[in-house]
Amino acid sequence: MTAPKVLISDALSPAAVQIFKDRGIEVDFQPNLGKDKDKLAEIIGNYDGLAIRSATKVTPKILEQASRLKVIGRAGIGVDNVDIPAATAKGIIVMNTPFGNSITTAEHAIAMMFALAREIPAADASTQAGKWEKNRFMGVEITGKTLGIIGCGNIGSIVAERALGLRMKVVAYDPFLSPERALDIGVEKVELDDLLARADVITLHTPLTEKTKNVLSAENIAKTKKGVRIVNCARGGLVDEAALRKALDEGHVAGAAFDVFTIEPATENPLFGHPNVVCTPHLGAATTEAQENVALQVAEQMSDYLLRGAISNAVNFPSITAEEAPKLKPFIALAEKLGSFAGQLTETGMKSVHITYEGTVAHLNTRALSSAAIAGLLRPILQDVNVVSAPVVAKERGIVVEETVREAEHDYDALVTLTVVTERQTRSVAGTVFANGKPRIVNIKGITVDAEFAPSMIYVTNEDKPGFIGRFAGILGNAGVNIATFALGRDAPGGSAIALVEVDGEVPAKVLEDIQTIPGVKQAKALTF
Numbered sequence: 001m002t003a004p005k006v007l008i009s010d011a012l013s014p015a016a017v018q019i020f021k022d023r024g025i026e027v028d029f030q031p032n033l034g035k036d037k038d039k040l041a042e043i044i045g046n047y048d049g050l051a052i053r054s055a056t057k058v059t060p061k062i063l064e065q066a067s068r069l070k071v072i073g074r075a076g077i078g079v080d081n082v083d084i085p086a087a088t089a090k091g092i093i094v095m096n097t098p099f100g101n102s103i104t105t106a107e108h109a110i111a112m113m114f115a116l117a118r119e120i121p122a123a124d125a126s127t128q129a130g131k132w133e134k135n136r137f138m139g140v141e142i143t144g145k146t147l148g149i150i151g152c153g154n155i156g157s158i159v160a161e162r163a164l165g166l167r168m169k170v171v172a173y174d175p176f177l178s179p180e181r182a183l184d185i186g187v188e189k190v191e192l193d194d195l196l197a198r199a200d201v202i203t204l205h206t207p208l209t210e211k212t213k214n215v216l217s218a219e220n221i222a223k224t225k226k227g228v229r230i231v232n233c234a235r236g237g238l239v240d241e242a243a244l245r246k247a248l249d250e251g252h253v254a255g256a257a258f259d260v261f262t263i264e265p266a267t268e269n270p271l272f273g274h275p276n277v278v279c280t281p282h283l284g285a286a287t288t289e290a291q292e293n294v295a296l297q298v299a300e301q302m303s304d305y306l307l308r309g310a311i312s313n314a315v316n317f318p319s320i321t322a323e324e325a326p327k328l329k330p331f332i333a334l335a336e337k338l339g340s341f342a343g344q345l346t347e348t349g350m351k352s353v354h355i356t357y358e359g360t361v362a363h364l365n366t367r368a369l370s371s372a373a374i375a376g377l378l379r380p381i382l383q384d385v386n387v388v389s390a391p392v393v394a395k396e397r398g399i400v401v402e403e404t405v406r407e408a409e410h411d412y413d414a415l416v417t418l419t420v421v422t423e424r425q426t427r428s429v430a431g432t433v434f435a436n437g438k439p440r441i442v443n444i445k446g447i448t449v450d451a452e453f454a455p456s457m458i459y460v461t462n463e464d465k466p467g468f469i470g471r472f473a474g475i476l477g478n479a480g481v482n483i484a485t486f487a488l489g490r491d492a493p494g495g496s497a498i499a500l501v502e503v504d505g506e507v508p509a510k511v512l513e514d515i516q517t518i519p520g521v522k523q524a525k526a527l528t529f
C-alpha cells in the first residue's frame, strides 16, 4: 500500500507535520495555500487528506477536483468553511477538534469583556502617544454585573464558569441547554428577551445557523439595556453590524468587542473606527496551547482514519474507534455486500429498508453498518454513492431506513438481515461472518442457503423440479462458463428454490437468456461483488 498523502493548507502548528510523518504519512505543509483557491483546486487531486483551519474555503468547486480525497480535518471547531453536503456527497469524512481551543476562546471572550470595561486598547494607545489622559478613561466594574450568554455549549459554559469566578451573575439563552445542565454550571436559563433586558454584558457563543443569524438584529439590540456591552468571539453574522454601529453612535450600546466579522478577512467593517469598539482579527483560538492541541488532535484523527479506518469527531459520519475498526471491517463488508445483492435485484423504486442486527453484531456500531448496507444497496443504481454519502442520498430519495438490534435468535453468533420494500415486493437477504472473517450469505427470501460472495455469480429462482441442475450446467458448459461453487436452497420439496452459483469470468447475456428458458425458472440474474 502506498503511503497516504496529506496537504496542510492553513497555518497549523508544525506539530501536525511531525505527527503525520511519524505515522508514515506523506505531508505537504503549505500554510498560505488555502487563500489561493485556484492553486488549491489545481493540486487537491493529489491528496488523500486535507488539514485546514478557517482560511481555506472548501467549496464544491475545490471538491470537484478532489478525486482521491478521503478526509478533511479542521484544526478547530467551526466547519462553516467546508461545504459539508458537497463533501458528504463525495464520501469525504469531515472531522473537527471540538474541544481543543475552547478554553482559549473562552479566555479571549473574557479578555475582550475586560478590554471593553476598562477601555484598555484606547488607554494603551493614548498612553503610548504620550498623552497621559488619566481623566479620559473611566471604566466599569465587572463584579456584580450580569453577563448574558447566548449559546451555552462548550465555550459558553467555560465563559460562564470564569464569569462566576469573577463574581458576575450569569444568565444564558440556549434552547438546547437542559435545566439540569444550567443548574450544574450555575447559570440561570432564560428566554432571549429576558437576557436582552437584563444583561450588562452580552457574549455570543453559538454557531452561525439560519436560526442564529442576526440573533442580535436591530430589533433585538433595541431591547437591550442602555449601556450594554457586546462581545462576539463566535461567528460573524450573529450580530447585525450596521445596526450595532447605529446603536453605538446613538449611545445606547456602550461598547462592542468583536473577534469575528460578517466578511473575513475584515479589511473594512461598519464597526471600525468607533472609539468604543475593540477588534481582533479572529484570534479567539490563537494561543500556543490551543494551536498545539488542535494540530496534534487533527493530525492523530486524520492518521487514524487514513491508516486504520477509525473515525472520531466526524460531523458527517458516526465515530468508529481504532479498537472497533478491525471488528467492524468484516461486517462492513457483509453489510455492503448484502445491500449490493438486494440492490442488483431491485428493479422498481425502493420505499424502505429495514436492517436487523442479531447476536454479537448488535453490539457493534450499527449506524456505520447500516450506512454500508445502504451504500451497497444504492450503488447499482447510483454509481458513486459511498458509506458516507449513502444515508443522505437515501433520505433525499425518500427511502425510509429502519434498524432493529436484538439478541441472537438463530444458529448464528451474528446475523445481519436486510429487508428491502420496493413498489412491487419485499425482499429479504441475510448473512453472517465466519471465523475466517469472510462474509457469507445464509438466507434469501426466507430460504436457507450457504454461499460466499464471489466476484461473478448467477442467481436463479425456480420451481423445485427435477432436471433443473442438469440443464443449467449444460447451458454453462456449452457456453464455456466454468462453475466454481454451487449453492442451492428451497423452502419445501417441490416448492420455491434458489441457486447461487459462482462462475469464473463474466456471464454472457445469452447464457442468462438460455437459463430463463429452462422450465420452472422464474428469474436468472448475473451478480457481481
Ligand SMILES: NC(=O)c1ccc[n+]([C@@H]2O[C@H](COP(=O)([O-])OP(=O)(O)OC[C@H]3O[C@@H](n4cnc5c(N)ncnc54)[C@H](O)[C@@H]3O)[C@@H](O)[C@H]2O)c1
Binding pocket: 077, 078, 079, 098, 101, 102, 105, 150, 151, 152, 153, 154, 155, 156, 173, 174, 175, 176, 177, 205, 206, 207, 208, 209, 211, 212, 233, 234, 235, 259, 260, 282, 283, 284, 285, 286
Ligand atoms: N473566535 C474564534 O476563533 C473561535 C474559536 C473557537 C470556536 N469559535 C466558534 O464559537 C462557537 C461556539 O463553539 P462551541 O465549541 O461552544 O460550540 P458548541 O456546539 O459546544 O456550543 C454551541 C451552543 O449554541 C447553542 N445554540 C444552537 N443554536 C442556538 C440558538 N438558536 N440560540 C441559542 N443557542 C443556540 C447550542 O445548543 C450549543 O449549546 C462556534 O461558532 C465556533 O465556531 C470561534
Ligand SMILES: O=C(O)[C@H](O)COP(=O)(O)O
Binding pocket: 053, 054, 055, 075, 076, 077, 078, 079, 101, 282, 283, 284, 285, 286
Ligand atoms: O472555529 C474555530 O475553531 C475558530 O473560529 C478558530 O478558527 P482558526 O483556527 O482559523 O483560528
